[in-house]
Amino acid sequence: MLRWLIAILFLANLIAFGLASGMFGPLPASGPREPYHLExxxxxxxxxxxxxxxxxxxxxxxxxxxxxxxxxxxxxxxR
Known part of the structure; x- marks a missing residue:
């Protein structure tokens, strides 16, 4: 039971690392939020x-x- 929990947590950490490093593409929030603000x-x-x-x-x-x-x-x- 504990081995499965450790394996799931390890897999979740790998997926989180892949998302944070941009392995699956850029995040939607990483683009410009107000592209026409200066204009x-x-x-x-x-x-x-x-x-x-x-x-x-x-x-x-x-x-x-x-x-x-x-x-x-x-x-x-x-006193």
């Missing part, structure tokens, strides 16, 4: 980027920096 844009040349101002940059988190110290007062508990 349907209205005035894409109007899109402009601008640098962040100093005020907006202060609100951005600093990644990789130290954690800010919390403003919590701590005191030992009395």
């Amino acid at each position: 349907r844009q209205v005035h894409p040349e109007w899109l402009k980027t601008r640098p962040i101002s100093e005020a907006d940059a202060a609100e951005q988190p600093v990644i990789g920096g130290p954690d800010p110290t919390p403003a919590i007062a701590a005191a030992p508990l009395g």
Whole structure:
């Protein structure tokens, strides 16, 4: 009984590997999902980027920096 279960699981793994590697052809979801998306844009040349101002940059988190110290007062508990 256990041998058949192992054989079925091994066969299922082989089939899953074949599907994932494209052995049976491309998957339907692997194609472009919106092939005409760029052609349907209205005035894409109007899109402009601008640098962040100093005020907006202060609100951005600093990644990789130290954690800010919390403003919590701590005191030992009395018994």
